Amino acid sequence: MTLIDFETYRWDAQNCVRCSNCRWVDFIWMASLQFSKICPSSARYGFDAYAAHGRLEIALALANGELEWSPKVLEEIYTCTLCGACDVKCLRNVGLEPTQTLEWMRQKAVDDGQGPMPEHKAVAENIANNRNRYGTPNDNRGKWLRSDARPVQKADVLYFVGCNSSFKQQQIAQATAKLLNASGTEFMILGEQEWCCGNQLYNVGLVDQAREMAEHNLKAIEESRAKTVVASCAECYQTLKVIYPKLMGKSTTDLGFEVLHITEHLDQQLQNGKLKFTAPVNMRVTYQDPCRLGRMSEPWTHWEGKRGKYGIFDPPKPRRKGTYGAYDPARNLLNAIPGLQVEEMERRKDQAWCCGASGGVRDAFKELALWSARERIEEAKEVTGAEAIISACPYCKENFTEVITADKERLQTLDITEIMLQAISPEGKEAC
Amino acid sequence: MQIKEALIGIVGAENVSDDPQELATCSRDHSLSPARSPNYVARPQTAEEILKIVQLANETCVPLVPSSSKVHFNGGAIPNLGGIMVDLQRMNRVLYIDEYNRKARIEPGVTWAQLQKELAAKGFMPLFPLLPHAQKSALTSHLERERILIPRFEFDEPLLTTEVVWPRGEIMRTGAAIAGIGEDTGSVARGAFPHGPGLDWWRMFQGAQGTFGILTWGNVKIEYLPEVNKTFFMPFDDPNDAIEMIYRIGRKVIGYELLMLDSTNLASILADQWPDDFHKLKETLAPWTVILILSGAPILPEGRIEYEEETLQEIAKELSYSDLKTSLLGLPGAERKVVDLLRNAWPEDRTYWKWAAKGECQDLFFITTLDKTPMFIEAVGSVVVEHGYSVDDIGYYIQPIESSRACHCEFNFFYDPADPKEVAKITELYTDVARVALNLGAFYSRPYGILADMVYPRATGYTTMLKKTKGVIDPQNIMNPGRLCF
Amino acid sequence: MAILKEAYQALESIVGPEFVSDDPGIREAYRKGGYGKNRPALEGQALRPGCVILPGSTKEVQQILKICTQYKIPFIPIGCFGIATQSPKVPDVLSIDLKRMDYLEIDEKNMYAICGPGVIYAQLQAECLKKGLATEGPGCGVGATVIGNHLNAGVGPLEYRMGWAQRRMLGLEWVLPDGDIVTLGSTSLDDEDYFWGEGLGPDLRGVLRGTFGWQGGMGIVTKMATKLFPFPGQDLERTGISPRTGFNMPPHLMKWLNVFYNSIEEAAFAMHELSKAQVGMALMTAPFSWRYFSRATSKEDFHESWQEALPELKETTPYMMRIMLVGLAGPKQLEYEEKVVREVIGRVGGDVREGRPFDESWINNADAHRIMFPGGMETSMKFHFDSLDASIELAKAAAELKRKYTPPLLDDYGIPGWLQMGDFGHVAFCEILVYFDPTTDPNDCYQHEVGFVESVRQDLELKAYCGLQGSYGPEPQIIGPAYNNYHLKEKELQDIFDPLHISNPPRPLDYAYGIDLDIDLSPQK
Ligand SMILES: Cc1cc2nc3c(=O)[nH]c(=O)nc-3n(C[C@H](O)[C@H](O)[C@H](O)COP(=O)(O)OP(=O)(O)OC[C@H]3O[C@@H](n4cnc5c(N)ncnc54)[C@H](O)[C@@H]3O)c2cc1C
Ligand code: SF4
Ligand code: SF4
Secondary structure (H helix, E strand, C coil), rough: CCCCCHHHHHHHHHCCCCHHHHHCCCCCCCCCCCCCCECCCHHHHHCHHHCCCHCCCCCCCHHCCCCCCHHHHHHHCCCCCCCCCCCCCCHHHHCCCCCHHHHHHHHHHHHCCCCCCHHHHHHHHHHHHHHHHCCHHHHHHHHHCCCCCCCCCCCCEEECCHHHHHCCCHHHHHHHHHHHHCCCCCCECCCHHHCCCCHHHCCCCCHHHHHHHHHHHHHHHHHHHHCEECCCHHHHHHHHHHHHHHHHHHHHHHHCEEEEEHHHHHHHHCCCEEEEECCCCCEEEEECCCCCCCCCCCCCCCCCCCCCCHHHCCCCCCCCCCCCCCHHHHHHHCCCCEEEECCCCCCCCCCCCCCCCCCHHHHHHHHHHHHHHHHHHHHHHHCCCEEEECCCHHHHHHHHHHHHHHHHCCEEEHHHHHHHHHCCCCHHHCCC | CHHHHHHHHHHHHHHHCCCCCHHHHHCCCCCCCCCCCEEEEEECCCCCHHHHHHHHHHHCCEEEEEEEEEEEECCCCCCCCCCEEECCCCCCEEEEEEEECEEEECCCCCCCHHHHHHHCCCCEEECCCCCCCCCCCCHHHHHCCCCCCCCCCCCCCEEEEEEECCCCCCEEEEEEHHHHCCCCCCCCCCCCCCCCCCCCCCHHCCCCCCCCCEHHHHEEEEEEEECCCEEEEEEEEEHHHHHHHHHHHHHCCCCCCCEEEHHHHHHHHCCCCCCHHHHHHHHCCCCCCEEEEEEEECCCHHHHHHHHHHHHHHHHHHHHCCCEEECCCCCHHHHHHHHHHHCCCCCCCCCCCCCCCCCEEEEEEEEHHHHHHHHHHHHHHHHHHHHCCCHHHHHEEEEECCCCCCCEEEEEECCCCHHHHHHHHHHHHHHHHHHHHHHHCCCCCCCCCCCHHHCCCHHHHHHHHHHHHHHCCCCCCCCCCCCCCC | CCCCHHHHHHHHHCCCCHEEECHHHHHHCCCCCCCCCCHHHHHHHCCCCEEECCCCCCHHHHHHHHHHHHHEEEEEEEEEEHHHHHCCCCCCCEEECCCCCCEEEEECCCCEEEECCCEEEEHHHHHHHHEEEEECCCCCCCCCCCHHHHCCCCCCCCCCHCCHHHHHEEEEEHHHHHCCEEEEEEHHCCCCCCCCCCCCCCHHHHEEEEEHHHHCCCCCCEEEECEEEEEHHHCCCCCCCCCEHHHECCCCCCCEEEEEEEEEHHHHHHHHHHHCCCCCCCCEEEEHHHHHHHHHCCCCHHHHHHHHHHHHHHHCCCCCEEEEECCCCCHHHHHHHHHHHHHHHHHCCECCCCEECCCCCCCCCCCHHHHCCCCCEEEEEEEECHHHHHHHHHHHHHHHHHHHHHCCCCCCCCCCEEHHHHHHHHCEEEEEEEECCCCHHHHHHHHHHHHHHHHHHHHHHCCCCCCCCCCCCCHHHHHHHCCCCHHHHHHHHHHHCCCCCCEEECCCCCCCCHHHCCCCCCCCC
């Protein structure tokens, strides 16, 4: 069974006017021909089957039995980073929610025994066997910890570390821990009781397996009695805040704890004077809004009902338009760092260009993921002349790093925790 | 004789002529185009009469050349292959002045002088080209896309809807007029919108020199006649500086009439007594003068002139230009005289300004962008000198179009038509200059006379399509054959 | 396979395998869309194309059309597919998606831009605003391609000063259905020179376009220059997060004045007097339903507040005339124009209120698509192009007719459309808009079609200029015969330039219009 009921969104697919807004940066914010696109998959492949509106047509045909599954059709639906830009754009002018259908198609692919892509299955298998994406024993999850990062046994704040920072880019976890300490935040971690959040499982349509992760992690959090869960990974953050309630048929407000991204938490600490940046970081940087921290992070409100004439939801359904994404905390933090010059790219906040890593794309369609990252790096260089592109999600950084290394770019990429670490202690510089 | 009789049957004996003398007057005009007489002149007065003439022409394969003005300048109405000259001067009614929608429905025989007079009585003015001959048809001026003096409006197309007798023998209106013209006819339609039905037929008739059909009337845009005006003369030594001024004025969208003349043309226009006034003026005038008339709108006119003048001052300051003048030295009242001149046809009681110098004038004009005009001026100058002609004797006129995004660039070559040697010389010069300008990118949007032979072979794609289109509209090629590329 | 293997291979050798596909999923994405989507009269059965291709250059387009000619393959040019007339009505068509051809060059000094067929208005406007210039985006939204829209529609909120798109077209490069290239205007003499649209001699832009255009039925325009206009775009400040994004307008240079009326006649009179005074950059009168769309946060929100407000709106029939003042010459002009507006409104009556110095729609968005909030589809019962007085007369009659079909059309009040002038008031445009849901109840859709055809007859009866030419309505059945059979002349041109009828058949003269609907298409009822 798919989690999403296509019959609720059939009306959207039928009534998409094909204005193509979902392929472009908000027209007000569009500032140049060069950086005017917003849908990576459509920009990369050209055919409309790779844009939200084309995928809606495909969904309709699949639902009506007018289109058969094929490897190509799977490619058409999985070469999408589920970055949410199409929803933001469509909701501005037309009022449809294409990503609901994009998610449904993947769930249907799995249901029909067609999806996900083999690469996704491999990751899913790792998770099934080892509770993390990488297939290493989950006992190693806490190994990133260094002596200078000090979690406590019991605290109101739980740091949900995530697979990537636990196993691959551990410096992000280390920086996060130090920043929590430096801001006077006592925090705990779940250690091996932390399982992969399941973001990718959900995104590729593996709903049941994703729910298993949700159930486990929610239970672990409940048992920890944490009041606030802080994530340094934008994917984990969105999973906890949005996908879990969606999977569990409830609203974000019913979770029983607050979910914050590290940037949100530290911004609060900055505002109330508990965090101070004292060491200058003389650098010109630009900031990448991770999709899942920005436009896709609005809280989830559970809705049940039916759809009537004119596409009216009964009862009314709240739409998530990307308005209340966490855009400002990261900017507040960066702007508070002495010596740091922060320049905006043309595509920013709700209109940010996806780095290309998400939605299972980096695993199954690496070429698209790197292409998307390369586009963003060009923008960072051309528009801002930046020395570094800062993100707030390990997957963005990982994807950027691969391109920067391959292309021998002079531009650096850093996670926001890493640059903040430099600003609280001169040693931070060496640590990065 | 059969044709003559048929014509008499259509328009009456008094309106048909094959009198050699009359035919001879139709055989030439004020251009260098070779003379050629029609076989008949017919003067219809209604669309139905024209329709019958067209049907006759189709039956007999006799060419038709429509003619609306009393004077012609570009050779367009010279019957290249003889035939019937359809003289529309009798169709000279201003059929309706639609004050609400600022348009006038006029017949082809309505002259500039007449139109101006009838409109002025109601507080309106036509959209004038530069000092047209009083006897020239206002409708054909617009049909032939003569550029208007006011680049303020973002539209440089005064022609709206038309009624046309099509070469295949039917009367069909273009644009919204196909549904009705309002007035007292009981239609909701007012005939204001030019496009359609289906395609933009009206565009095909434009610039066609009578090769696509015969207009029986046209709705043309008119404007309120401003009551408050202020003229500025801006003298320049270097055309590049003048051009920059025109660009900036265009960008700020100020003023009504805006144009640039050289001292020869400006002196020709302003001189009351020839040749003394002309020479005196020419000496005092700068090589180039940009003329700008600021005009008030019907509501709070002074306020507009005030801010526009301030804007002009600011532009002058930006350009470090300190010569903004509201009068001309040695010609008291020139500022009022210019307004008067530019909003009228050339006075009927005076020799046409282009003919005053030597009796005749051959114009070479094309469309280009303002930044290229100094290059054309220089190139034309060199050719002229090579031909032993003095640069000083040429007239220059630059007319910015649509906020200065393009311009009409015109060179006037004055000559004595009575002197065959001079005629030959000027013909050679004109041909050379035209070729040089073409090679430099001059766009002859209305290729008259020899220009047609120069441009159409170069534009093979366009010419092929044009011929095919003409084949649909006028399959028997009865309309002014031999004129353009068919 | 739908398209001959041999032809497919030839196409592949032109663009490379990456840019041509006959995959069913890819083809499915080119079946339906745009204005009139789900209206069977316009899109018929909406077949899947046989193949989709993405050319990257004029040369490729030319080669593709030659292949189409050789194999008699019908093709459909596609900009952004904003109109349902790109739904294949005949089997095995080649859909030619032009989005890769996004060439753009602006001549700042001479105020024109050369666009490839993939360039959308928003891109053009973004580049223009930086240079103190502007274009006019169409009402449907600036996601439309510049060329697709110039060739086939081109009605937007700034036409008071910028005119309709027909007149903004300058030099252009056009691949005819048989693959031959023709260039118009200044480009006819010099491939590089696009600044001028007319000529040589007779203006063949007349063959390219009319009230509306060929709807893809006459080859492919591969490059086109469009006029640009002075506009202080550098002074606009982008602001806001979706969905409330907009430009902060520089208060010293731009201003909205809104004037409220309770009858369309009063509003029109005020518009007329303002145009006479030659003030304003944009001027329009619209019904209040637009305010409700634009303020609504969702469909439900719209319908709730609309139902609540409607009884009173029906009583008071309010209209809002909006005028955007822009100091092209600087702040003094703005001051002057405001004075004029207040003076004029003082004379003619009306309640002037200063609007927030903010624009979310007219300059670079024109989000007619929020117009989709109420129904499933917005269509136009009438496009009326003529004069202001004609528009008012017709609009009133249209409103009466519309009531007959309400429901299924969404209930509203007064004159349900927008009214504006072009060329500083010489011409005017009025569009009567209707909103309905074509997908939930098929009978609603059918009723809409019946009303639509009746509206055409109404135009003819009242001798109003019926603007539904160019595949938007029963053109060869009703409109053409009433207007001197102009459509037959058009057909003759089509026979000459597209003898095989491969360019988007059966458009524009769609004899298949509404054929399955069993609607009476006789000229008079
Ligand atoms: C809700 C709604 C409101 C609308 N309101 C308006 C409005 O206010 N004003 C307005 O102007 N339009 C309006 N439209 C109509 C329409 O959407 C646009 O005019 C259209 O989008 C044009 O741009 P496009 O890029 O989508 O062109 P397309 O739809 O892709 O193309 C339009 C036609 O031109 C053909 N074509 C495209 N490119 C080329 C080319 N290069 N050469 C030859 N033929 C080509 C296509 O085959 C098609 O038939 C509206 C549409 C909708 C859905
Ligand atoms: S923005 Fe919405 S309505 Fe427009 S094309 Fe995309 S999905 Fe369709
Ligand atoms: S989610 Fe992102 S990548 Fe996927 S269709 Fe929407 S905009 Fe494109």
